[in-house]
Amino acid sequence: xxxxxxxxxxxxxxxxxxxxxxxxxxxxxxxxxxxxxxxxxxxxxxxxxxxxxxxxxxxxxxxxxxxxxxxxxxxxxxxxxxxxxxxxxxxxxxxxxxxxxxxxxxxxxxxxxxxxxxxxxxxxxxxxxxxxxxxxxxxxxxxxxxxxxxxxxxxxxxxxxxxxxxxxxxxxxxxxxxxxxxxxxxxxxxxxxxxxxxxxxxxxxxxxxxxxxxxxxxxxxxxxxxxxxxxxxxxxxxxxxxxxxxxxxxxxxxxxxxxxxxxxxxxxxxxxxxxxxxxxxxxxxxxxxxxxxxxxxxxxxxxxxxxxxxxxxxxxxxxxxxxxxxxxxxxxxxxxxxxxxxxxxxxxxxxxxxxxxxxxxxxxxxxxxxxxxxxxxxxxxxxxxxxxxxxxxxxxxxxxxxxxxxxxxxxxxxxxxxxxxxxxxxxxxxxxxxxxxxxxxxxxxxxxxxxxxxxxxxxxxxxxxxxxxxxxxxxxxxxxxxxxxxxxxxxxxxxxxxxxxxxxxxxxxxxxxxx
Amino acid sequence: xxxxxxxxxxxxxxxxxxxxxxxxxxxxxxxxxxxxxxxxxxxxxxxxxxxxxxxxxxxxxxxxxxxxxxxxxxxxxxxxxxxxxxxxxxxxxxxxxxxxxxxxxxxxxxxxxxxxxxxxxxxxxxxxxxx
Numbered sequence: 001x002x003x004x005x006x007x008x009x010x011x012x013x014x015x016x017x018x019x020x021x022x023x024x025x026x027x028x029x030x031x032x033x034x035x036x037x038x039x040x041x042x043x044x045x046x047x048x049x050x051x052x053x054x055x056x057x058x059x060x061x062x063x064x065x066x067x068x069x070x071x072x073x074x075x076x077x078x079x080x081x082x083x084x085x086x087x088x089x090x091x092x093x094x095x096x097x098x099x100x101x102x103x104x105x106x107x108x109x110x111x112x113x114x115x116x117x118x119x120x121x122x123x124x125x126x127x128x129x130x131x132x133x134x135x136x137x138x139x140x141x142x143x144x145x146x147x148x149x150x151x152x153x154x155x156x157x158x159x160x161x162x163x164x165x166x167x168x169x170x171x172x173x174x175x176x177x178x179x180x181x182x183x184x185x186x187x188x189x190x191x192x193x194x195x196x197x198x199x200x201x202x203x204x205x206x207x208x209x210x211x212x213x214x215x216x217x218x219x220x221x222x223x224x225x226x227x228x229x230x231x232x233x234x235x236x237x238x239x240x241x242x243x244x245x246x247x248x249x250x251x252x253x254x255x256x257x258x259x260x261x262x263x264x265x266x267x268x269x270x271x272x273x274x275x276x277x278x279x280x281x282x283x284x285x286x287x288x289x290x291x292x293x294x295x296x297x298x299x300x301x302x303x304x305x306x307x308x309x310x311x312x313x314x315x316x317x318x319x320x321x322x323x324x325x326x327x328x329x330x331x332x333x334x335x336x337x338x339x340x341x342x343x344x345x346x347x348x349x350x351x352x353x354x355x356x357x358x359x360x361x362x363x364x365x366x367x368x369x370x371x372x373x374x375x376x377x378x379x380x381x382x383x384x385x386x387x388x389x390x391x392x393x394x395x396x397x398x399x400x401x402x403x404x405x406x407x408x409x410x411x412x413x414x415x416x417x418x419x420x421x422x423x424x425x426x427x428x429x430x431x432x433x434x435x436x437x438x439x440x441x442x443x444x445x446x447x448x449x450x451x452x453x454x455x456x457x458x459x460x461x462x463x464x465x466x467x468x469x470x471x472x473x474x475x476x477x478x479x480x481x482x483x484x485x486x487x488x489x490x491x492x493x494x495x496x497x498x499x500x501x502x503x504x505x506x507x508x509x510x511x512x513x514x515x
Numbered sequence: 516x517x518x519x520x521x522x523x524x525x526x527x528x529x530x531x532x533x534x535x536x537x538x539x540x541x542x543x544x545x546x547x548x549x550x551x552x553x554x555x556x557x558x559x560x561x562x563x564x565x566x567x568x569x570x571x572x573x574x575x576x577x578x579x580x581x582x583x584x585x586x587x588x589x590x591x592x593x594x595x596x597x598x599x600x601x602x603x604x605x606x607x608x609x610x611x612x613x614x615x616x617x618x619x620x621x622x623x624x625x626x627x628x629x630x631x632x633x634x635x636x637x638x639x640x641x642x643x644x645x646x
Contacts, residue, residue, distance in 0.1 A: 017606040025601055032597050039583075039590045046583045050576045059569035068641070073566045075573040075642045082580070085635040089587065092628040096594065099621050103614045110610030487608025 001464055003448055004456035005422075005476040009112045010435065010443040011488045019111060026107040033100035040093040047086040054079055102454055109455070110484040129178055144178075179432035183245035240408035242432035243342035250337045250346045262514040265331055265351060267358040270509045276304055278504035279318065282418055282496050283478055285374045285400050290471035293323045293376060301325045301332035303359040303510045310502035316370035316397070317363070318500055321356055321379035331355035331512040332378065339381045340430070342408065347385040351514065356382055357390075359510035370395045372499050376471060377427055380404025380419075387411045397499045398492075402474035405431030416499075417441045418492045420478050422468035424448060442492045446477025457483065542603035542615040546595050546622050550588065550629050553636060573642050580639040584632050591625055591632075598622070 013019055054062050061067070061074045068078040107113065133140040276292065279285040292304050304320040324332045331351035338350035347353055365371065371394050375383035380401030387396040388409045398416040403425055411417055419435055421428035423445055435443040448468060449456060457480035460472045481489045603615040 016608065022606055028597055032594055035590050035593065039587050042583045042586055046579050049579050053572045053576055057569055057572045059567050059572070061567075062569050062572060070569075075567075075570045077573055077576055077642060078638050082635065082638055085631065085638065088631050089583075089628070089635070092624060092631065093587070093590075095624055096621060096628070099617060099624075100594075103617055106610065106617075107614055110608065111606065485608055485610030485613045487606070487610065490608055 001450060002452060003450060003459045003462040003465060004452040005446040005448055005459055005473060005480050006456050007109075007477045007480040007484070008445045008447070009109060009481055009484065009486050009488060010437055010445060011112055011441065012438045013112050013488055015439055016111065016487050019113065022107060022111055023113045026104045026113055029100050029104040029107070033097045033104065036093050036097040036100065040090055040097060043086050043089040043093065047083065047090075050077075050079065050082065050086075105455065106484065110486040112486075112488065133178065133182055140182075175426075175429040179242050179429055183241040183432055240342050240431075240433065242405070242430055243340055243408045246337040246340035247342045247346055250341050250343070253337070262329075262351065264515050265354055265358065265512055266515045267355060267362060267510050267512045269362065270302065270511050272302075272509055275507055276306075276320070278306060278308065278507075279374075279500060280497065282400055282493055283475065283482065285318075285320075285372075285496070286376075286402055286420070286471065286475045286478055289320055289374050289376050289379070289400075289402065290475065292320050293379065293471070300327060300511050301330045301355070303356055303512075304507065305359060305363040305365070305510065306507045307363070307505040308500055308502045309505050314370075315505070316372070316499065316502075317360075317365050318372045318374065319356070319360060319365075319383075321373065321375035321382050323376055324352075324378040329514045331514060336378060336381075339378065339385050340405065344389045348389050350382075350385070351512075352378070352382050353385050353389075355512040356386060358512070362510060363508050365394070367393055368395060370397050370499070372397055372496070373399045375400075375404065376402040376474070377404060377469065381406060381409075384409035384411060384417075387415050387417075391415070398496050400496070402471060403427050403469055405429065407431040407433040407435045411441075413438060413440055415440065416492060416495050418496070419443045420446070420474045420481075422446045422448070422473050422477060424468040425473070427469055439488075439491075442488055444477055444481040444489070446473060446480065448473070455484075456480065542612065543601065544598040544615065544618045544622065546599055546625065548626075550591055550595060550625075551633050553633060577639050577642065580635065584636045584639070587628075587632050591629055595622075595625060 054064075057063075059074060059076075061070045061076045062079070064080075066076060068076055068081075070076050274291075276288045277284075279288055288304075292302065301322040301324075303322060306318040306320075307315060308318065309315050322332055324336065327333060331354065335350045335352040338346045339352055341347055360371075373383035373387060373396060375381070381404050383399050383401055384404065384406035386394075387399050388411050390396075391412050396411075396415045398418070399411065400418045400420075402420045403422065404419065405428055406417070406419060408431055417435075417440065419442070421443065424447070435441060437443075446468075448459070448465065450465065452458065457476045459476040462470075462472060482493070598618050598621070601618075603611040605611075
């Protein structure tokens with residue numbers, strides 16, 4: 001089985017021309033396609049109708065095989081030839097209808113013409129779900145508990161096979177609302193206290209002291225704050241509940257982290273056998289990132305830093321960041337809540353960000369240097385954290401992320417952000433919000449399909465529906481977006497190409513250990 | 516049918532984008548020649564109540580086919596009017612060029628369809644009978 005991806009492009013496109021007029025054009029083409037569909041039906045009806053009248057006639061000159069020339073007192077038509085004409089008309093009108101529909105959909109996708117209406121509807125449903133969860137937390141928990149076992153059935157309905165990831169894909173339009181709702185609930189004051197207790201006990205367990213009763217205290221519904229309507233309405237205008245929760249978790253877990261001493265961070269250069277080439281495009285950057293984080297790459301959490309000399313003699317840097325890993329002594333393990341936190345202090349204090357900064361310093365990156373950041377999954381969140389919190393120190397020209405929840409990181413508008421997500425990847429909804437929509441912030445959102453066809457891109461190495469978190473899915477999503485000819489995608493490609501234009505001077509790799 | 520009908524979209528676009536549009540070469544679908552004009556949709560059967568039931572049956576079939584031809588012709592006319600009214604040079608990016616190119620290629624299908632409709636029309640007008 002081949003798995004395909006089709007992408008949706010979300011950005012601000014007002015700078016590309018009169019979008020209202022283009023929307024009218026797309027609608028007119030779709031409407032005309034509808035008229036052609038009706039015409040196609042007309043020929044189907046004509047074929048049926050003439051066959052019936054011919055079949056029910058008692059006249060021998062209308063029977064099958066009868067000559068089309070009759071005596072003067074009879075009449076007939078060249079029915080057999082006409083049947084062929086009907087078929088031709090059906091094929092021709094079907095072809096015209098398909099082409100018009102494809103062009104209309106192509107325009108909508110390439111110019112993000114659905115963005116306004118769909119995003120508003122999505123935001124409305126997301127916020128409504130969030131409000132319901134905040135007001136009725138226990139009923140919502142029960143609802144989730146009931147729905148989760150049914151998740152694979154969504155996959156069965158769409159793809160004809162059982163797959164939990166397609167549940168996430170099918171409900172992606174409310175998933176961010178669910179995340180935001182539960183985040184707001186958990187980040188509320190009462191639960192923060194409970195979390196502090198839980199995590200303190202967790203810390204005690206890690207340090208081999210007595211602990212227990214974790215689950216019972218965490219899931220005690222009495223501890224959950226029941227939001228007042230005024231708070232819920234206030235939350236409608238807020239999108240960073242998930243980051244607030246990450247902040248609350250980071251704050252509450254501080255005592256536990258103090259108990260589990262991870263030691264000082266040591267960053268050193270390594271020399272892997274295979275090396276990564278200079279990316280010429282965003283597609284190359286995603287492929288390079290895949291190599292960096294894959295098992296065939298350098299392995300342990302590694303930052304790759306490339307120095308580029310531009311044709312005008314100036315230099316800039318490409319910093320590729322690693323995903324999280326499971327090594328206990330890695331600076332990239334257990335840092336999720338910190339890099340996702342809404343607090344700049346938490347983000348900068350994370351071992352993952354410290355690791356990246358040390359590697360950058362050791363590579364020779366100086367204050368004010370131009371940097372392109374590339375990161376996938378948690379590496380993308382780290383990239384967003386760097387671009388948000390160190391924008392006064394370095395000149396971050398372009399950030400490329402894949403599978404990273406970065407909607408609420410305050411990346412300045414001067415920095416181009418190209419974010420690739422998959423609707424069936426739970427990681428990308430953990431920010432509980434849609435990415436910003438501005439000229440310099442482009443989101444490509446891929447959705448899988450097993451049918452394929454015009455406008456779809458095959459996912460390399462995917463022969464069954466599995467986790468959409470993989471880089472092969474995100475590379476396919478980006479490739480599909482490029483194929484649309486979207487001017488916004490082309491603009492980001494050009495910007496990236498300009499940012500990395502020139503000759504590769506060096507490629508260096510750095511690993512980190514908590515000593 | 517002419518190529519210049521129903522250009523409301525074009526009119527609006529020209530006003531909307533003004534000078535910006537003039538910077539680019541026009542990307543407007545052109546339809547070579549014009550769609551066939553024929554009719555009236557009349558039958559050679561002058562006496563539908565002739566001696567045999569086939570007269571009524573054939574007349575009914577002719578009406579069905581001619582109605583389908585007429586509506587199809589109208590659909591093609593509307594389609595050509597729409598395609599020739601859009602100037603894709605107003606929007607940046609290769610997507611608009613791709614759409615223009617694809618729609619331009621459709622004109623050959625339209626032309627073929629137009630020709631086949633005419634054939635169907637002619638065939639439906641011949642209701643047999645010894646000349």
